Amino acid sequence: MSDPAALREAACVLPAERVIAALEGTFAAWRAPGSAWRDALARACPVWSRAAIERGVCDGLDGWTADVLRALRRRELENARAPALAAVWLAGTVPTGTFSALALPLLAGCAVQAKPASSDPETPRLFAASLRECDAGVADALALDADDSALDEADAVVAYGSDETVRILRGRAGARPFVGYGHKLSAAAVGRDADLAGAAERAALDVCLWDGRGCLSPAWIFVDDPDGERTGAFGEALSTALERLRTDIPRGALQAGEAVALRERRAREALRSPACWFPSGEGSSDWGVFVAGGEAAAPGTLRNVPLVSVEGIDGLAARCTSLAPGLSSLGHEGFGGERRLLEVARAGGGSRVCALGRMQLPPIDWPHDGMGALQPVVPQT
Amino acid sequence: MSAARESRKDLDDQVLAWIADGVDAPADEARFDALARALFLHQFEYNEPYRRLCTAFGRAPEGVGHWSEIPSVPTGAFKEARLAAFPEAETVRVFRTSGSTTERRGELHLDTLALYDASLRATFRAWVCPDPEPVRILVMATPLRDAPDSSLSYMFDAAVRDLGSDDSAMLFGHGGLDMAIAMTALQRARTPVAICGTAFAFVHLIDGMRAVGLKLALPDGSRVMETGGFKGRSRELSREELHGGISEALGVPPDAILNQYGMCELGSQFYEPTLRTGVVTTRKRIPPWVRTRVVDPEHLRDVPEGEPGLLVHYDLANTGSVLAVQTADEGTLTAEGLEVRGRIAGAEARGCSIAADALLGGG
Numbered sequence: 171m172s173d174p175a176a177l178r179e180a181a182c183v184l185p186a187e188r189v190i191a192a193l194e195g196t197f198a199a200w201r202a203p204g205s206a207w208r209d210a211l212a213r214a215c216p217v218w219s220r221a222a223i224e225r226g227v228c229d230g231l232d233g234w235t236a237d238v239l240r241a242l243r244r245r246e247l248e249n250a251r252a253p254a255l256a257a258v259w260l261a262g263t264v265p266t267g268t269f270s271a272l273a274l275p276l277l278a279g280c281a282v283q284a285k286p287a288s289s290d291p292e293t294p295r296l297f298a299a300s301l302r303e304c305d306a307g308v309a310d311a312l313a314l315d316a317d318d319s320a321l322d323e324a325d326a327v328v329a330y331g332s333d334e335t336v337r338i339l340r341g342r343a344g345a346r347p348f349v350g351y352g353h354k355l356s357a358a359a360v361g362r363d364a365d366l367a368g369a370a371e372r373a374a375l376d377v378c379l380w381d382g383r384g385c386l387s388p389a390w391i392f393v394d395d396p397d398g399e400r401t402g403a404f405g406e407a408l409s410t411a412l413e414r415l416r417t418d419i420p421r422g423a424l425q426a427g428e429a430v431a432l433r434e435r436r437a438r439e440a441l442r443s444p445a446c447w448f449p450s451g452e453g454s455s456d457w458g459v460f461v462a463g464g465e466a467a468a469p470g471t472l473r474n475v476p477l478v479s480v481e482g483i484d485g486l487a488a489r490c491t492s493l494a495p496g497l498s499s500l501g502h503e504g505f506g507g508e509r510r511l512l513e514v515a516r517a518g519g520g521s522r523v524c525a526l527g528r529m530q531l532p533p534i535d536w537p538h539d540g541m542g543a544l545q546p547v548v549p550q551t
Numbered sequence: 552m553s554a555a556r557e558s559r560k561d562l563d564d565q566v567l568a569w570i571a572d573g574v575d576a577p578a579d580e581a582r583f584d585a586l587a588r589a590l591f592l593h594q595f596e597y598n599e600p601y602r603r604l605c606t607a608f609g610r611a612p613e614g615v616g617h618w619s620e621i622p623s624v625p626t627g628a629f630k631e632a633r634l635a636a637f638p639e640a641e642t643v644r645v646f647r648t649s650g651s652t653t654e655r656r657g658e659l660h661l662d663t664l665a666l667y668d669a670s671l672r673a674t675f676r677a678w679v680c681p682d683p684e685p686v687r688i689l690v691m692a693t694p695l696r697d698a699p700d701s702s703l704s705y706m707f708d709a710a711v712r713d714l715g716s717d718d719s720a721m722l723f724g725h726g727g728l729d730m731a732i733a734m735t736a737l738q739r740a741r742t743p744v745a746i747c748g749t750a751f752a753f754v755h756l757i758d759g760m761r762a763v764g765l766k767l768a769l770p771d772g773s774r775v776m777e778t779g780g781f782k783g784r785s786r787e788l789s790r791e792e793l794h795g796g797i798s799e800a801l802g803v804p805p806d807a808i809l810n811q812y813g814m815c816e817l818g819s820q821f822y823e824p825t826l827r828t829g830v831v832t833t834r835k836r837i838p839p840w841v842r843t844r845v846v847d848p849e850h851l852r853d854v855p856e857g858e859p860g861l862l863v864h865y866d867l868a869n870t871g872s873v874l875a876v877q878t879a880d881e882g883t884l885t886a887e888g889l890e891v892r893g894r895i896a897g898a899e900a901r902g903c904s905i906a907a908d909a910l911l912g913g914g
Contacts, residue, residue: 427897429848430861430879434627440607441600441631450609452622453851 172283172313174323178254180310181281186243192305193273194236199300200269201231207300211265214292218380219420223265226379226530230266234534239277242535246544252279253347256547257324259339261331261351262289264384269297270534270543271330272312278544281311283320287331291316326547349546351539354498354519355469358388358526359486359511360404362396364504367407372527374411376501377457378419379530382471385498386529389469390462392486394505395479402445405459405477409447412457412473416449421456421473429455432472439476487514495519498539501529516540555597559636559870562590563666566867569840570669574677578839586867587618587842590874593636600632601873619844623851623863623875626816629657634872637662646702648815659702659816662871664709670819670868671706672713674838678809678822679776680714680745688715689736691722691748691756692779702815703779707747715745728752730759737801743772746801749779754788757796768802774826775803778811790833806831812891816876818868821889834888840867845884848895851877857885859892 200207208227212220256275260268272294275282286294294314302309321327321339326347329339336350358376360369376388391408393401424432432455439460440446446460458474467476480486483505490497497518502511503526511523521540522532535543552560565586569576592612595602601624605611610622624634629648633639641662648657661667680686688711693701695708711719722733733756737746746769748756753775760766775797788796794808806829813820821835837843845860846853854860862878869876882891 424849426848426861426881426895430625430895431897433848433877434625434879437604437625437628438631440604441628446607448608452608452610455849 171317171319172315174255174281174283174320177281177283177311177313180307181276181279182254184279184308184311186277186279187240188305189276189279189308190236190239190243192301192308193239193277194234195304196273196297196301197231197234197269199304201228207296210296211293214296215265215290216423217383218265218422221419222379222381222422225419227265229379230531231269232531238533238535242543243277245535246542247278247548250545250548252548253325254281255320255324256280256282256326256328257320258282258284259318259321259327259329259331259335260284260287260290260294261335262287263330264380264386264530265293266530267330267384268293271328272297273534274543275326275328275547276308276311278548280326280547281313283313283315283324285316285318285320286314328547347547347549349541354385354496354539355389355493356386356499356501356520356529357490357493357497357518358391358501358529359480359505360391360393360400360503360526361505362394362400362482363506366400366404369503369526370404370407370411372503372525373501374408374415375527376529377408377412377470377473377475378415378421381421382473382475384530386532387470388475388501388529389471390467390489391475391477392480392489393477394482394486396481398479401461401477401479405445405447405461408475408477409457409459412459413449416454416456424455424472428472432474435468435471436474439474483510483514487517490514490518490520493518498522499524499529499532501526555593555637558593559597562586562593562870563663566590566666566840566870567669569867570666570673570838572839573673574836574838576839578837583840583842583867584618587621587865587874588612588615590867590870591615591618591621593870594873598634598636598873600628600634601636604628618842618865619853621865621875623865623877624873625877626657626814626879629659629816630655633658633660635660635662636871644705645700646705646815647700649701657815659872664705666868666870667705667818668709668713670838670840671709674820674822675710676714678824678826678836679710679747679774679811681827682743682772685714685716686719687740687742687744688719689722689733689744689746690720691728691733691746691752693723694721697725702813703749706813706820710747722748723752728755728759730756734760734765737767737769740769740773743770743774745774745776746803747776747778750777750788750793751779753777753793753797754786757800760800766800766802773801773803774807774809775801776809776811776822778813778820810835812889814864814876814878816869816872817864817866819866821891824888832887833890834885835891836888841865843882843884843889845882857883859883861895862889862891 208223212223321342327343328349329336330351333352336352358373393404395401436458443460444463448458462476462478470476497520499522500515515523605622642660644661646659650656690707692707693704695704698704809823809825811822819841824836842865844863848861862880862882864876881895
């Protein structure tokens with residue numbers, strides 16, 4: 171178990187610029203050509219393919235620069251004093267999500283005592299090691315502990331996980347500042363102005379990066395389909411794109427239980443969907459596209475994604491509203507202006523709209539769940 | 552006679568002839584391959600949902616050169632469609648999987664029970680009741696009249712009907728195991744009995760006997776067959792604990808206690824051959840008209856012999872539905888037989904979208 175006093179002490183002597191430089195250097199090390207950190211992550215986490223890590227980390231950390239970090243600090247922490255020690259309860263989510271979960275409280279000026287998810291102890295460990303290699307002094311303000319002792323010691327608590335986990339941790343936090351990020355899902359929307367082939371290429375990338383495991387992965391793709399033909403045409407195009415990415419960015423390894431559940435899901439979808447596309451051959455479950463027939467299509471997962479026909483922006487709004495408050499991001503193409511789409515996303519609980527192909531690449535200063543990147547954990551004065 | 556009926560009758564006759572040869576008939580590979588592929592052709596043609604499934608995954612009869620290439624159907628698909636190769640009007644019985652009230656249950660539609668009965672008779676006789684005369688069978692499971700869609704209840708009913716003596720009895724009442732009836736029947740046993748039932752029923756029996764400090768010594772030649780697992784209906788015991796408890800409570804030696812493995816979606820069952828060999832084993836015999844592959848769940852490729860993997864069964868007795876059934880069970884296969892380790896745990900998947908999927912009731 172880490173020493174909370176030592177962590178506080180390590181953080182309080184760090185100038186903001188030094189933390190910013192260390193974080194930028196760490197992100198750069200992960201992005202660098204031939205990065206040993208990416209290599210180590212690929213070896214430690216077979217749940218991701220090497221190609222997915224290459225693409226997901228390099229593209230995902232693009233733009234996580236000192237200027238952006240500095241501006242974020244200035245924007246959100248103008249008159250604020252960070253808690254000395256933040257406990258961060260991590261969920262086993264995608265690597266870039268873990269990076270930002272650890273980096274943001276450091277950027278705010280907190281020492282961080284984090285509890286890695288039992289399903290993924292490796293990503294935080296590698297991030298901490300890469301930070302140490304960049305600046306040991308900054309790394310001294312970050313500790314990873316397998317137990318939950320930090321919850322009682324910290325001055326603020328940041329929790330990622332299931333809604334139940336967040337609820338429990340909120341109770342443990344008591345009167346201290348608490349930020350909880352429960353489970354959410356994202357959706358993609360293909361409007362009638364979209365070029366179907368191009369939109370399919372970009373949506374396929376969103377589906378494939380992190381294999382549909384993250385909360386920014388499109389769990390549904392809504393297709394504006396006034397004539398009843400575009401959904402099928404998009405499905406055809408998407409299946410072509412997914413088949414290509416199957417070799418370019420292979421899916422990571424599945425656990426046995428996941429594989430069994432996925433096979434059952436695919437068979438059931440094939441039996442009830444009016445149209446579906448799968449790789450040829452019984453052996454591969456690498457991707458699947460199916461047109462949802464019923465009203466409540468179950469969310470897609472592991473590169474198997476349902477298409478849902480909607481009519482215009484109102485139809486999309488109705489679908490998004492029905493997801494409230496569980497929507498995270500809305501990727502879109504050919505649906506008109508972002509302003510209206512942001513309203514649509516917000517109606518579902520979403521806080522971000524972006525172009526298709528960018529769903530997995532949120533900027534680090536993204537106001538996650540609409541709460542601001544740093545503000546929630548820092549009492550404003 | 553229609554082409555479908557004619558084709559089906561021919562297949563049924565061939566499978567019945569093989570089953571009639573008994574469990575000691577050679578597991579003739581060429582015979583199995585030819586019959587399995589002929590059956591697949593029939594099912595592809597006349598089982599519309601199965602054909603739809605095969606087509607969706609790019610599989611057709613022309614691509615199947617060996618029985619192991621016949622497309623298998625996950626058991627979950629039986630919850631989604633009527634996977635039958637005959638018209639609904641010809642259904643004579645529907646077996647349903649157990650399940651919660653909210654969950655849709657899997658269904659196996661049958662237009663004849665002849666194959667099920669024949670397979671059961673051959674295997675049950677071989678591994679549970681090899682006696683030359685009918686045996687007194689005591690059943691600890693819901694009677695068929697109370698659960699007409701339970702394959703387990705049907706199986707026990709058929710076993711009693713075909714192989715049991717006239718004084719065979721059901722030890723279950725409406726509320727489950729009737730301890731008074733069970734105690735009386737067991738205490739009065741003067742000739743060998745075959746006690747058959749679900750694992751959880753045996754747990755209740757053991758607990759009930761312990762509660763009153765009762766231990767029995769059933770007549771020599773008595774035997775126990777347990778099946779079906781626990782499914783949250785009693786405290787769970789390991790196989791060793793269960794068989795040890797049964798042996799202690801009933802005075803039946805361990806080599807007279809065996810486990811059976813079956814599924815609602817299959818016409819045939821698998822038994823430990825303990826009674827015949829006198830050797831306690833967890834490896835079950837596979838009837839000659841059945842094949843089992845052990846595959847890796849992600850790619851459905853065969854794992855090396857003895858390695859654990861997902862079980863896929865190819866049961867020729869399933870002429871009216873689909874012969875290739877993909878389970879959610881893990882097991883190993885060696886020359887000595889099949890060991891079933893239990894259901895593959897629905898491992899908690901990594902990633903928040905998957906957990907949310909569960910929250911939303913998907914998947």
